Amino acid sequence: MRRDFPQKTGSSVTLAVLGFFLAGKKELYLNQNMKKQIIRLAIGGVLFLSALIPFEILKIQLFPLELALYIAAYLVVGGDVVLRALKNILHGRVFDENFLMTIASVGAFAILEFPEAVAVMLFYQVGELFQSYAVGKSRRSIAALMDIRPDYANVFRDGAAVKSDPNDVAVGDMILIGPGERVPLDGVVTEGESTLDTSALTGESAPRAVALGDTILSGCININGVLKAEVTKEFGESTASKILELVENAAAKKSRSESFITKFARYYTPAVVIVAVLFAVILPFALPGTGFKESVYRALSFLVVSCPCALVISVPMSFFGGIGRASRCGILLKGGDSIDALARVNTVVFDKTGTLTEGTFRVTEVVPADGVTEARILEAAALAESYSSHPIAVSLRRAYGKETGGDRVSGVTELAGFGITADIDGKRTAIGNKRLMEKEGADFVAADTAGTVVYIAENGIYLGAVVIADAVKQDAATAITELRASGVKRMVMLTGDSAAAANAVAKTLDIDEVYSGLLPGDKVEILEKIIAQSEIKTKEKSAKQAKKRGKRGSVVFVGDGINDAPVLARADAGVAMGAAGSEAAVEAADVVIMDDKPSKLATAVRISKKTVLIAVENTTFAIGVKLLILAITAAGLTGMWLAVFADVGVAVIAILNAFRALGGKKASSEK
Numbered sequence: 001m002r003r004d005f006p007q008k009t010g011s012s013v014t015l016a017v018l019g020f021f022l023a024g025k026k027e028l029y030l031n032q033n034m035k036k037q038i039i040r041l042a043i044g045g046v047l048f049l050s051a052l053i054p055f056e057i058l059k060i061q062l063f064p065l066e067l068a069l070y071i072a073a074y075l076v077v078g079g080d081v082v083l084r085a086l087k088n089i090l091h092g093r094v095f096d097e098n099f100l101m102t103i104a105s106v107g108a109f110a111i112l113e114f115p116e117a118v119a120v121m122l123f124y125q126v127g128e129l130f131q132s133y134a135v136g137k138s139r140r141s142i143a144a145l146m147d148i149r150p151d152y153a154n155v156f157r158d159g160a161a162v163k164s165d166p167n168d169v170a171v172g173d174m175i176l177i178g179p180g181e182r183v184p185l186d187g188v189v190t191e192g193e194s195t196l197d198t199s200a201l202t203g204e205s206a207p208r209a210v211a212l213g214d215t216i217l218s219g220c221i222n223i224n225g226v227l228k229a230e231v232t233k234e235f236g237e238s239t240a241s242k243i244l245e246l247v248e249n250a251a252a253k254k255s256r257s258e259s260f261i262t263k264f265a266r267y268y269t270p271a272v273v274i275v276a277v278l279f280a281v282i283l284p285f286a287l288p289g290t291g292f293k294e295s296v297y298r299a300l301s302f303l304v305v306s307c308p309c310a311l312v313i314s315v316p317m318s319f320f321g322g323i324g325r326a327s328r329c330g331i332l333l334k335g336g337d338s339i340d341a342l343a344r345v346n347t348v349v350f351d352k353t354g355t356l357t358e359g360t361f362r363v364t365e366v367v368p369a370d371g372v373t374e375a376r377i378l379e380a381a382a383l384a385e386s387y388s389s390h391p392i393a394v395s396l397r398r399a400y401g402k403e404t405g406g407d408r409v410s411g412v413t414e415l416a417g418f419g420i421t422a423d424i425d426g427k428r429t430a431i432g433n434k435r436l437m438e439k440e441g442a443d444f445v446a447a448d449t450a451g452t453v454v455y456i457a458e459n460g461i462y463l464g465a466v467v468i469a470d471a472v473k474q475d476a477a478t479a480i481t482e483l484r485a486s487g488v489k490r491m492v493m494l495t496g497d498s499a500a501a502a503n504a505v506a507k508t509l510d511i512d513e514v515y516s517g518l519l520p521g522d523k524v525e526i527l528e529k530i531i532a533q534s535e536i537k538t539k540e541k542s543a544k545q546a547k548k549r550g551k552r553g554s555v556v557f558v559g560d561g562i563n564d565a566p567v568l569a570r571a572d573a574g575v576a577m578g579a580a581g582s583e584a585a586v587e588a589a590d591v592v593i594m595d596d597k598p599s600k601l602a603t604a605v606r607i608s609k610k611t612v613l614i615a616v617e618n619t620t621f622a623i624g625v626k627l628l629i630l631a632i633t634a635a636g637l638t639g640m641w642l643a644v645f646a647d648v649g650v651a652v653i654a655i656l657n658a659f660r661a662l663g664g665k666k667a668s669s670e671k
Helices: 005-024 031-056 063-090 097-110 114-145 238-251 258-285 292-304 309-328 336-343 374-384 391-399 435-438 476-485 501-510 520-541 560-568 583-588 599-634 640-662
Strands: 153-157 160-164 175-177 187-191 195-198 208-210 227-231 331-333 345-351 355-370 410-415 421-424 425-431 452-458 461-472 489-496 513-515 553-561 572-577 591-593
Touching: 005 421, 031 063, 031 114, 063 097, 063 114, 097 114, 097 258, 114 476, 195 374, 227 336, 227 572, 258 292, 258 489, 292 599, 309 336, 309 640, 331 336, 331 599, 336 345, 336 553, 336 599, 345 513, 345 520, 345 560, 355 374, 374 391, 374 410, 374 421, 374 425, 374 452, 374 461, 391 452, 391 461, 410 452, 425 435, 435 452, 435 520, 452 501, 461 501, 476 501, 476 599, 501 513, 520 553, 520 560, 553 560, 560 572, 560 583, 591 599
Parallel strands: 345 489, 345 553, 489 513, 553 572, 572 591
Antiparallel strands: 153 160, 153 175, 175 227, 187 227, 195 208, 331 591, 355 461, 410 421, 421 425, 425 452, 452 461
16 A cells, blocks of 8 residues: 655655765765766656655656656666566576565555655665675775785896886895885895884884894885895795785685574575565455555565665674774784684683794703713704704704804704704714604703703714703783683693793793693694593583584684694684794684784684674674564554665664774774
8 A cells, every 4th residue: 555655755854864974974985886876876866756746745646657757766776686686586596685675666566556666676775885885994994904915026137126016026036125115025135224114914013123134024114224135935925915815815714603694594585585475365364354455565565674684794794894803903814714713712722932932042051961061062953953944953053153064964854853863074963852862772861941952962872951941922921811801711832842841831821731742743632632622511511502513612723833734724713923933834724913922812812702792793683673673564564665764774783883893993902
């Protein structure tokens, strides 16, 4: 049945206010498609009013002209929706929002409810415009935060710096970075000194000083000096490219909430179509006095309201916003599933070296065997480690203080989980842990001290040991405290280091459990046990919940070394210390912390919890209000206009709420 004028006026006024809000919003960004859509809606709105005012308000009776104006307005406003619905039907995708809007509006024409037919499509398109703007703003926010792709590289060709495409620069080429320019590729400084703005990568505003021999990462901005650097990675493998790839691919990994919405819409939409058809057919018989036209009108209104737009848009936007906010803090989340895992974490497993500690070792003690000098021990250790870049090797060479390598060293063999063997001056020298000494048959004396103990044997004869200490990171204790405040119940540390060194760090940081002296394979085995224990505890707490997959708290592993890659991949969420961590660790991880600060993990957990909370709020609100409006519409207490406006209103509120996931301060002050 036709509705009276006051209801239509109210809806039109509301529509005008919403349009004014969009048009008058400061710093409003509109791409070409959005501008065309606004123009099209404006033309359709004028045609709509040209029909509404004379034929509905002034009651002029001229049916052919009225119908022509409404059809023209409808095609201008909603022609693309009808076209998409037809294309989707041809491709086997029938039940979507385009189908619902098309069948409802065409049905309104069929029962001569022309204003409702046009108004429904107009409201829907305004809602779509608002959603497009919201999604675009979210994407632009992330693009601005991650605007690290270099436009060019000044590469030396025939002695002169030539501006080139970064893709054309090869490893080993020399590049020049002037003040204010973005570092185009990863490299090592060969000439000059400067300070770099690393905020795009790490989220930290404090500049970093670089000089001869320092590594520079693409995406940073050179603040003052002129730098000359040798390229160490091709553009496709550079830090900037990797980060952009991670962020761009993050949306492909759906969270549990997003997967739920996808499945929900798959079954929900055909269900409401069936209910609407039954409603139109049965209502005249169930309620005496209700005509067929009235029942069809209610059924069409029911279809319009049933569009799950608020859910389909707002929930993914919440997770996209969370990814963007974390990126601003120097934390790369590789997808919504990473956010899910961090939000329900109850156990965090840490690697020690390079994660909780600085990874910058120094020799603190030399323990020689009888008749052996300290100098001989340091010489043997430094020569054996001549070609290793491991922090322990660097510290040994630094303590020795003389040139190493040359013809004195040959046959260097690295034994994973044991140490290194080498031929020094024709003598087999072994340097490593107790296992290596036992393997070499050396009669050694085990040292029980806080630090990493490196044992040295020559031709099976024990020479002595070197104790190497690694400092705990400044914010490691803060990380543990903040993680406990975020709800993490269990802290575990895995390390290949000695029990004494591991226990000393654990005591300093208040770690609950420590596993030391581990080989790479041992870490995976222990992590499996920790995950199994987490499942058992969950079952004990709630047998019903335990039956549901994914209800247990997640186990997160944090590491940085290449030997951590298998453990990172096995954990519910693997967190890699990205700036200094190995490429294998970064590739295997679900989360990358760019500045190597353990406290950023607590920041990631807070962001994830808030993001999931917002998604749950949107899901609950949208479904709750949707069901309420459907009930009211089915009862005939509201018309199609108001029902559509209420539906669009729910979507707008949910989208605005999703923006909260993107908001927040930078990492340095993130709390």
